[in-house]
Amino acid sequence: MLTWLGYFERFGQNFLRGAGVTLELTAVGLAIGFVLGLFLALARSYGPKWLQQVAGAYIAVFRGTPLLVQLFIIYYGLPEIGIAFSQNLAAYLALGLNSAAYQAEYLRGSINAIGSAQMQAGRSIGLSKWQTIFYVILPQALRLALPSWSNEPISLLKTTAIVFLIAVQDLMAEGKRAATATFDFVGVYLAVAVVYLVMVFVLDALLKFVERKTKIPGMDIETSR
Amino acid sequence: MPEPILTIKNLTKKYGENVIFQHLDLTVNEGDTIVIIGPSGTGKSTLLRCINLLTRPDEGQIWLDDMEITAKDCDEDQVRQHIGMVFQNFLLFNHLTALGNVKLGLSKVKKMSDEAATEKAMHELARVGLADRADHYPGQLSGGQQQRVGIARALAMDPRIMLFDEPTSALDPELIGEVLEVMRQLALDGMTMLVVTHEMGFAREVADRIVFMEKGYIVEEGSPDEMFNHPKFPRTREFLWKITELYGKKETDTN
Ligand SMILES: Nc1ncnc2c1ncn2[C@@H]1O[C@H](COP(=O)(O)OP(=O)(O)OP(=O)(O)O)[C@@H](O)[C@H]1O
Ligand SMILES: [Mg+2]
Numbered sequence: 001m002l003t004w005l006g007y008f009e010r011f012g013q014n015f016l017r018g019a020g021v022t023l024e025l026t027a028v029g030l031a032i033g034f035v036l037g038l039f040l041a042l043a044r045s046y047g048p049k050w051l052q053q054v055a056g057a058y059i060a061v062f063r064g065t066p067l068l069v070q071l072f073i074i075y076y077g078l079p080e081i082g083i084a085f086s087q088n089l090a091a092y093l094a095l096g097l098n099s100a101a102y103q104a105e106y107l108r109g110s111i112n113a114i115g116s117a118q119m120q121a122g123r124s125i126g127l128s129k130w131q132t133i134f135y136v137i138l139p140q141a142l143r144l145a146l147p148s149w150s151n152e153p154i155s156l157l158k159t160t161a162i163v164f165l166i167a168v169q170d171l172m173a174e175g176k177r178a179a180t181a182t183f184d185f186v187g188v189y190l191a192v193a194v195v196y197l198v199m200v201f202v203l204d205a206l207l208k209f210v211e212r213k214t215k216i217p218g219m220d221i222e223t224s225r
Numbered sequence: 226m227p228e229p230i231l232t233i234k235n236l237t238k239k240y241g242e243n244v245i246f247q248h249l250d251l252t253v254n255e256g257d258t259i260v261i262i263g264p265s266g267t268g269k270s271t272l273l274r275c276i277n278l279l280t281r282p283d284e285g286q287i288w289l290d291d292m293e294i295t296a297k298d299c300d301e302d303q304v305r306q307h308i309g310m311v312f313q314n315f316l317l318f319n320h321l322t323a324l325g326n327v328k329l330g331l332s333k334v335k336k337m338s339d340e341a342a343t344e345k346a347m348h349e350l351a352r353v354g355l356a357d358r359a360d361h362y363p364g365q366l367s368g369g370q371q372q373r374v375g376i377a378r379a380l381a382m383d384p385r386i387m388l389f390d391e392p393t394s395a396l397d398p399e400l401i402g403e404v405l406e407v408m409r410q411l412a413l414d415g416m417t418m419l420v421v422t423h424e425m426g427f428a429r430e431v432a433d434r435i436v437f438m439e440k441g442y443i444v445e446e447g448s449p450d451e452m453f454n455h456p457k458f459p460r461t462r463e464f465l466w467k468i469t470e471l472y473g474k475k476e477t478d479t480n
Contacts, residue, residue, distance in 0.1 A: 120279055121316035125330035125382055126306030135333060139320045216320050218364030 004187035011178045011191070018174030019195055025091055025160040025170060030153055032096025037103030044104070045111050046133060055104070062101035068162055070094050075166045091163040099156055106152065110144035111137060143214050150207040154200055161196075171195060227254035229288075230386050230417050231276065236285035238271055245271045246441035249285070253386065253419055258412045260428040261421045262468065263438035269421045270313075272438075273388045276419070277308040289385060306334055309379030309387040313395050315371045317363040323350060323374045324359040327381045334382070349377040353407050369400030373407055380411075387411065389420040425469045429453060437461050 008015070043055040062070065071094040074085065085093065114137050122132030164173035175192035179185045231253040238245045245268040253259050261269050274280045276287060278294065278301045287295045294304045318326050327349050331342035350356050353373035363371050372392055379387060389408065393401040405427050412418060412431050422428065428435055429449045436446040437460075445452070445461045456462045 117314070117316055118318070121312065121318065123279060123302075124277060124305060124308075124310035124312075125378060126302050126334040127330065128302050131333055135329060136318050136320075140318075143320065216364065217362045218366075 004184070004190045007178065007182075007184075007188055007191040011174070011188075014174040014178060015171060015192070015195055018169065018171035019199065021168065021170040022157065022160050022172075022196075023199065025095060025163060025168070026153065026157040028092045029095030029099050029156055029160065032092065033099025033103045033152070033156070036096065036100035038107060040100060040104035041107035041111055042133065044108055046129070059101045059104055062098050063105070067094065067098045067159060068165070070098055071162065071166065087163075087166050087168045090166060091160075091168045095156065095160060095163075099152060103149065103152055106145050106149040107141065109148075110141040113144060114140045143216065146207075146211050146214065150204075150211070153203055153207065157199060157203060158196065227256070229253065230255050230290060231419070232286075232288040233276070234286045234288075236272075236275065236282050236287065238268070238275055238280070238282045244441060246438075249441075249443060251436065251443070253417060255417055256415045257433045258418045258420065258431050259434050259436060260432040261419065261436045261438055262423065262428065262464070264464070267438050268441050269438055270390050273310070273390050273419070273421065276388060277305050277310050279310075302334075306330070306382050307385045309382060309384035311372070311375050311379055311387065311389045311392045313391040315363070315368070315375045315395070317371055317374055317378070319363050322360050322362055323355060323366065323370075323377075326363070326374055327377045330378065330382050346377075346381055349381045350374070352380065353377045354403075367400060368396045369403045372396065372404045376404075376407055376411075386417040386419060389418065389422065391421050391423070393422065393424060423468055423472050425465070425472060437464060439464070 040055045040058060043051045044059075047055065071090065074094050074097075075087070075090040078084065118136050118140065119129075119132055122136040123129070127135065160170060161172040163170055164176060167173070171192060175188055179188040182188060229252045231251075233249060233251040236249040236251075237247045249272070251259075261272070263269055271280065275282045282295060285295070286293055289304065289307060292304075293299065318329065321329065324343070324346055327346035328342045331337045331345055332339065335342075337345065347356060347359060350359055353376050355370060355373055355377065358366060358370060358374075361370075363374070366374065372395075376387075376392075392408070393404050396404065401424070405424060408418070408420070408427070409431050420427075420432075432449050434446055435449055435452045437444045437452065439460065445456060445458050447456075452461060453465060456465070
């Protein structure tokens with residue numbers, strides 16, 4: 001049990017490789033989720049009626065079902081109708097599509113809070129609706145969303161661990177292999193947990209830094225109308 | 226002959242069943258300052274919002290110069306450039322500096338080069354006495370300063386007419402004067418202005434005409450002298466008396 005620190009020496013390379021894959025999964029999932037989530041949030045607030053409903057339904061479905069089910073449908077289900085993905089691609093997709101639904105909710109809340117007053121101000125100087133959205137509303141809404149949105153990268157990083165179930169070689173998969181080799185499940189998974197913890201700490205510090213850097217001087221925009 | 230800049234004919238606005246105003250006519254001539262007064266909920270803000278097409282009237286027409294801006298095929302964004310709007314709550318872009326606020330329309334709507342936009346924006350900030358606050362964010366400015374940035378932002382587009390919706394009613398009393406002073410100067414410079422305000426000192430001194438609105442109707446309009454000294458309707462006298470009592474006669478007289 002006390003030897004678990006020793007596993008870093010023995011499996012260090014493998015853990016590092018796995019952690020790299022985990023970070024990759026987090027980054028790609030977050031990026032897909034952000035682009036799609038932003039689209040969904042804008043669609044819900046400013047799109048035509050039908051698109052608002054489609055976006056709403058998407059969010060409800062992806063937040064209302066387990067990620068694991070979504071992952072299995074994409075990896076095992078879709079090939080049956082002729083759409084097959086590699087393990088990694090399936091993992092990217094599942095994480096991204098799922099994260100999009102959550103990110104859309106974070107963004108939509110702050111878009112609504114910045115709201116119609118700033119829209120009026122933008123329109124009043126002759127900006128078009130979409131110009132106002134991009135130059136006035138989003139720059140404020142994204143900043144406003146940042147503190148609560150920061151939960152998403154952290155939560156996503158931990159969630160990626162489920163992809164070892166479709167044999168993606170992430171940190172969890174490396175841990176499982178090491179555990180099987182040593183039969184010391186407690187020790188190995190403790191070491192794996194430490195690696196996750198370190199990644200979360202670093203990511204958290206990074207997010208706090210970004211939050212500080214993007215803060216508007218003289219302004220708590222949460223308290224503005 | 227004075228040229229009408231803004232002509233409103235037979236304007237009606239409803240929210241659902243609720244008629245805000247009906248068959249309203251108003252003409253604003255070039256260089257005029259028109260002050261609109263009236264009790265709360267009378268439709269003054271709604272009228273201004275109709276004029277710059279932030280909301281659509283149900284009936285009637287509005288012309289800006291010779292162009293009917295209520296026409297179906299009228300390009301709203303194009304029209305709004307020519308109509309400046311100053312809001313009660315300033316509504317500055319909080320993520321941009323004072324300079325950024327004034328520049329945005331110049332860069333994105335007028336498509337000016339960065340250099341030209343900066344120069345023009347600085348000129349407008351100087352006009353409202355805030356050249357030295359150009360790099361301050363709205364959160365770092367007083368209410369009076371924020372409202373002056375709001376005025377500069379609207380002025381930068383070189384509008385044909387400026388609309389003011391109670392520009393000083395969100396301000397602490399000691400900050401009202403600086404905003405009214407900027408507006409007074411604008412009127413002197415020949416800007417055409419339509420101002421909703423309770424500041425009777427400003428109305429008396431600066432307005433060419435005062436329009437008294439109540440319950441969606443224009444009760445009476447006339448020169449400040451007519452309205453204050455010989456109003457035709459007792460309601461006008463009553464309201465002016467009340468509002469002058471409430472807001473004081475002297476507070477707007479600057480230094
Ligand atoms: N978007 C809206 N939907 C429904 N009703 C509205 C809307 N905007 C304004 N109203 C109603 O229209 C009426 C006139 O409002 P408006 O804001 O134009 O009055 P006002 O004369 O500017 O009053 P105040 O002096 O309080 O600013 C009010 O009864 C208000 O409730
Ligand atoms: Mg009003």
